[in-house]
Amino acid sequence: MSRFKLDPFVIALALTVLAALVWPVPGVTDGPLHADKAASYGVAFIFILYGLSLAPDQLWKSVGRWRVHLVVQCATFVLFPVVVLAAHPLLLRVMPPEMVTGFFFLAALPSTVSSSVAMTSLARGNVPVAIFNASISSLIGVFITPLLMAWYMHATGGQLDLEGVIIKLVLLVMLPVGIGQMLRPVAASFIARHKRAARIADRAVILMIVYNSFCDSVAGGVWSRHDTSLIIEMVVGVVALFFVVYGLLSVICRIIGFNYGDRIAVLFCGSKKSLATGLPMASVIFGAQAELSLIIAPVMLFHFIQLVLVSFIASHNVGRLERAEAQARAQAAEDGPLPEPRHATK
Numbered sequence: 478m479s480r481f482k483l484d485p486f487v488i489a490l491a492l493t494v495l496a497a498l499v500w501p502v503p504g505v506t507d508g509p510l511h512a513d514k515a516a517s518y519g520v521a522f523i524f525i526l527y528g529l530s531l532a533p534d535q536l537w538k539s540v541g542r543w544r545v546h547l548v549v550q551c552a553t554f555v556l557f558p559v560v561v562l563a564a565h566p567l568l569l570r571v572m573p574p575e576m577v578t579g580f581f582f583l584a585a586l587p588s589t590v591s592s593s594v595a596m597t598s599l600a601r602g603n604v605p606v607a608i609f610n611a612s613i614s615s616l617i618g619v620f621i622t623p624l625l626m627a628w629y630m631h632a633t634g635g636q637l638d639l640e641g642v643i644i645k646l647v648l649l650v651m652l653p654v655g656i657g658q659m660l661r662p663v664a665a666s667f668i669a670r671h672k673r674a675a676r677i678a679d680r681a682v683i684l685m686i687v688y689n690s691f692c693d694s695v696a697g698g699v700w701s702r703h704d705t706s707l708i709i710e711m712v713v714g715v716v717a718l719f720f721v722v723y724g725l726l727s728v729i730c731r732i733i734g735f736n737y738g739d740r741i742a743v744l745f746c747g748s749k750k751s752l753a754t755g756l757p758m759a760s761v762i763f764g765a766q767a768e769l770s771l772i773i774a775p776v777m778l779f780h781f782i783q784l785v786l787v788s789f790i791a792s793h794n795v796g797r798l799e800r801a802e803a804q805a806r807a808q809a810a811e812d813g814p815l816p817e818p819r820h821a822t823k
Contacts, residue, residue, distance in 0.1 A: 480577060481519065485806070486680055487780070487781050487784065488501055489680070490684065490777060490780075490781075491686055492688050493684045493688050493691070494687065494691055494777075496689050497687075497691035497692045497695055498691070498695055498700075500710065501653075501691070501692035501693075501696045502692075502696070503692070504580075504688045504689050504691075504692030504693075505689070505692045505693050505696050506689065506693055508692070509797060512688055512689035512692065513689050513699060514684050515682075515685050516685045516686040516760055517760065519682030519686070519757075520533075520649045520650070520682070520686075520757040520760065520761065521648075521649050521650075521652075521653045521806055522653070522678070522679075522682060523653075523679050523682050523683070523753065523757055524649070524650050524651075524653035524654050524757075525653040525654075525656055525657040525660075526657065526668070526675050526678070526679055527615070527653075527654055527657060527710070528653060528654040528655060528656060528657015528659075528660075528661070529657040529658075529660060529664055529665055529668045529675075530657075530662055530665075530668065530670075531612055531654070531657070531658065531661075533639065533658075533777075537628060538608065542603075542606055542609075542728075542739070543742060544733065545603075545606050545610075545735065545739050545742065546606075546609065546610055546613070548726075548729060548730070548733070548743050548747065549588070549606075549610040549614070549742070549743055549747045550610065550613070550614065550617065552722065552726055552729075552743070552747030553588050553614050553618075553746075553747060553750070553800075554585070554587075554617070554618075554621050554625070554773045556722055556725060556726070556747070557583075557584035557585070557718075558581065558584045558585060558625060558749075560584070560718060560721050560722060560725075561580050561581050561584040561664050561718065562581075562717075562822075565581075566639070566718075568580060568714065570654070572707065572710060572711070572714075573670045573707075573712045573769035573771060574633075575701065575768040575772055576707070576771045576772070576774065576775065577617070578629070578635075578755065578772055578794070579771060579772040579773060579774060579775040579776065580714065581626070581629050581773050581794065582622075582626060582755070582759065582762075582772060582773075582775075583602055583627075583718075583750055583755070583775045583776045583779055584625075584718075584750075585618075585621070585622045585625035585626055586618060586622055586750045586754060586755045586758070586776065587614035587615045587617060587618030587621075587622065587750075587751050587754055588610065588611050588614040588615075588617060588747070588749050588750065588751060588755075589611065589749045589750060589751040589752065589753065589754075589780075589783075590611040590612060590723075590751070592612075592749065592783075592784060593607050593611045593745050593746045593749050594607045594608055594611060596745045596787050596791045597741055597742050597745045597746070597791075597813040598789065599791045599792070599795060600741045600745070600790070600791040600794040600795055601720060601737075601738070601741070601794070601795065601798060602737070602738050602741025602742045602745065603738035603739050603740075603741065603742040604742075606738075606739060606742040606746075607742045607745065607746050608745075610742065610746045611746055614746070614751075615751065615754055616654070617756060618751075618758075618775055619646050619647075619650050619651055620643070620646075622638060622758060622762075623642045623643055623646060623758075623762060624639070626642075627639040627642075637762070640719075642761065642762050646760045646761055646762075649757070649761055650757070650758070650761075671745065678771065683756050683759075685755065686759075686760050687756065687773070687777070690759075690769040690770045692774060693766070693769065693770070694769065694770035694771065696767065696772075697768075699768055699770065699771060700770070711774060711775060711778060712778065715778045715779050715782050716782055718779070719748060719782055719783060719786060722747070722748050723744060723748045723786075726743060726744050726747050726748060727740075727744065728758050729743075730743055736739045743753075743792070744760065744790075745787055745791070748783070748787070749783050749787065750754065750776065750780070750783070752776060752777065752779075752780040755773070755776045756773055756776065756777075759772060759773050759776070785805045800803075802808070
């Protein structure tokens with residue numbers, strides 16, 4: 478239990494939603510706080526920080542493990558969408574279309590970086606593999622996520638200006654990442670010394686996006702049209718999505734025969750989604766609309782669920798490894814030292 482701690486950011490997310498429900502007027506689009514403008518400009522800032530923190534030398538340490546990388550990326554951008562599409566008819570029966578869109582948006586997102594690497598390290602998995610896949614996933618997602626969403630919107634009768642979205646993502650995501658990489662030789666050490674301040678600023682932008690979207694939805698009466706059963710249905714859907722993907726990945730790893738370290742990296746990277754990337758991309762892809770909070774709600778909830786479940790799984794794996802090591806040491810002590818080899822005499 479000492480390893481299991483509630484992320485303060487999760488608490489901040491809950492308080493931000495509560496603030497929007499209680500007092501939405503300051504945070505609405507074009508409201509007194511201009512939260513929409515702060516969120517828009519903040520998206521570029523988030524990805525400049527990401528470019529500054531992305532170390533290319535770390536990526537090359539495991540570039541040759543192509544089978545592992547292929548499984549993780551297919552899980553992130555293929556397995557997740559397929560699972561959601563399989564459940565799509567059921568989701569539409571119990572949820573509003575905007576929230577179902579949110580589930581597919583969740584499925585189309587890249588994997589998260591920091592928590593995937595941290596949990597892989599905690600469970601003694603292959604950390605270089607986790608770093609490679611989590612980082613590459615974020616870069617691939619800039620193009621794959623809007624393409625998947627454009628296909629989904631077209632298939633469900635909606636519309637998405639794919640060209641305009643990709644241009645915005647290039648300007649607000651790829652260009653800032655590139656600027657961050659160019660500044661890395663002169664600013665990386667500064668960011669490393671002030672990592673806590675950079676993390677706070679990064680999360681403040683995400684909270685502003687959440688506050689603005691929920692304020693708009695509350696002011697527009699979006700949530701008042703639904704009762705608490707919608708929250709329960711969303712929780713069930715998110716938990717089921719995690720366990721289905723995690724279970725299928727476990728089977729795939731067993732069939733391929735990955736070793737323990739690679740299997741942990743695959744499970745922890747392939748079953749997670751990035752809130753830090755998802756919310757800024759949602760504001761770019763879907764724009765300012767009252768229903769945006771319904772779209773991002775599954776992403777926010779999945780962030781909490783994945784932290785809780787993966788933390789528990791990682792701690793359980795560490796405990797099992799420590800018990801196995803203790804038993805091995807006890808068995809070695811009980812058997813005693815090996816006898817000295819007897820040398821033949823002439």
